[in-house]
Amino acid sequence: MDAFVGTKGDIAFTGSTPTQPSELYYMSSASDKPRRLTDFNHEIASLALGKAERIGWKGPDGFQEDGVLFYPPDFQKDRKYPLVLIIHGGPTASTTTQFNFLSQLMVTHGYVVFSPNYRGSDSLGNAYQRAIWNDAGDGPGRDVIAGIDAVKKLGFVDENKIGVTGWSYGGYMTSWLIGHYQIWKAAMAGAPVTDLYDEYNLSDGNVGDPLRV
Numbered sequence: 001m002d003a004f005v006g007t008k009g010d011i012a013f014t015g016s017t018p019t020q021p022s023e024l025y026y027m028s029s030a031s032d033k034p035r036r037l038t039d040f041n042h043e044i045a046s047l048a049l050g051k052a053e054r055i056g057w058k059g060p061d062g063f064q065e066d067g068v069l070f071y072p073p074d075f076q077k078d079r080k081y082p083l084v085l086i087i088h089g090g091p092t093a094s095t096t097t098q099f100n101f102l103s104q105l106m107v108t109h110g111y112v113v114f115s116p117n118y119r120g121s122d123s124l125g126n127a128y129q130r131a132i133w134n135d136a137g138d139g140p141g142r143d144v145i146a147g148i149d150a151v152k153k154l155g156f157v158d159e160n161k162i163g164v165t166g167w168s169y170g171g172y173m174t175s176w177l178i179g180h181y182q183i184w185k186a187a188m189a190g191a192p193v194t195d196l197y198d199e200y201n202l203s204d205g206n207v208g209d210p211l212r213v
Contacts, residue, residue, distance in 0.1 A: 002014045009029050009030065010026070010027065010028050010029065011026070011027040011029075011030065012024065012025070012026050012027075013025055013027075013034075015034065015098075016098045016099040017097075017098065017099060018049070018050075018051060018052035018070075018097050018098065018099060019045060019049040019051070019099065020041070020045045020099060021040075021041035021044050021045065021099045021101070022041070022099070023036050023037070023038045023039065023040060023041065024036070024037045024038040025037065047108075048073040048074075048108070049073060049104050049107075049108075050070050050071045050072050050073050050075065050103075050104060050107035050108070051070075051071050051075075052068055052069065052070045052071075052097040052098075052100070052103070053068070053069055053071075053097065054066055054067075054068055054069075054097060055067055055068070055069050055114075055147075055150060055151065056150075057146055057147055057149075057150035058146075059119075059142070059143050059146050060142040060143070060146050061131070061139070061142070063119065063124070063127075063128050063131070063143075064124070065116070065117065065118075065119075065124065065128075065143055065146065065147065066116075066117055066123075066124065067095060067114060067115050067116035067117050067147050068095045068096065068097055068103075068114075068115045069112065069113070069114055069151065070100065070103040070104065070106070070107050070112070070113040070114075070115070071107060071112060072107045072108070072110055072111070072112065073107065073108065075112075075156075077154075077155070077156055078156075079156060080156060080157065080158040081110065081111065081112045081156055081157065081158060082110070082111050082112070082158050082161035082162070082163070082185075083111070083112050083113075083114060083148075083151065083157045083158070083161065083162045083163070084106050084111045084112070084113050084114070084162075084163045084164070084165065085113075085114050085115070085116070085144070085148070085162070085163065085164040085165065085166075086100075086102060086103055086106070086113055086114075086115050086165055086166060086170070087115065087116065087118070087144065087164065087165070087166030087169075087170035087173045087174060088115060088117075088121070088166065088169075088170055089166065089167050089168030089169040089170045089171075090120065090121070090122070090168070090169050091118070091119075091120030091121060091132055091140070091169045092120065092121075092122050092129070093121065093122060094117050094121040094122055094123035094124075095115035095116075095117055095121075096123070100115075103115065111163075112151075112156065112157070114147065114148070114151050116143060116144050116147040116148075118132075118139075118140035118141075118143040118144050118147075118173065119131040119132045119135070119139050119140050119143050120132030120140060120169075136172075137172070137173070137176040137180075138176075138180075140173055140176075141173070141176055141177055141180055141181070144173065144177060145177075145181060148162070148183075159183075160185065161185050162183055162184055162185055163184060163185055163186040163187060163188075164177055164178065164184055164186075164187050165187065165188040165189070165190065166189070166190060167190035167191055168190070168191050168192075170190065171189040171190040171191050171192030171193075172189075172192045172193050172194075174187055174188070174189040174190075174192060175189045175192045175194050
């Protein structure tokens with residue numbers, strides 16, 4: 001979210017809801033109710049979109065963890081649905097109930113989408129964010145699987161049709177998950193690190209002071 005605070009304490013910011021893509025909002029003060037000023041994305045907002053809701057669970061190492069479920073527009077809880085995991089990158093990021101284009105695209109095709117906030121995410125406190133240190137794949141993988149188990153308990157998941165995808169660190173986690181858990185019907189890893197030696201040798205992240213000669 002981008003925000004600007006005026007000299008009198010008024011606030012202008014971009015924001016979204018689960019079914020409303022980003023627009024410009026205004027608050028005359030921090031206690032004022034946000035007022036939407038623009039309607040650039042009214043065509044998308046007028047479509048039949050799925051609802052989003054937070055789901056929480058107890059993680060394998062004692063953390064209280066969460067994620068977001070996105071439901072098809074015509075969701076019926078007594079039906080079985082294929083489940084697609086969309087794992088955020090970062091890992092310093094998080095999935096919230098704001099509008100998400102890819103998730104909405106998937107739910108309109110009849111999938112339930114689950115986006116877990118694995119350890120390393122920045123929405124569940126400092127200890128949870130730091131817990132990924134020296135545990136890049138296994139710990140986050142356990143968090144994701146614990147989240148899937150929590151979703152399965154809701155009773156509407158077709159356990160023979162579970163897919164996983166993600167971009168950047170989400171792509172890395174996709175690669176990790178398909179190598180360690182055999183529950184996936186399909187997987188697509190976007191921009192993943194699949195070889196740590198190549199990542200070290202080829203990345204510009206290990207370059208020193210560019211002014212040194």
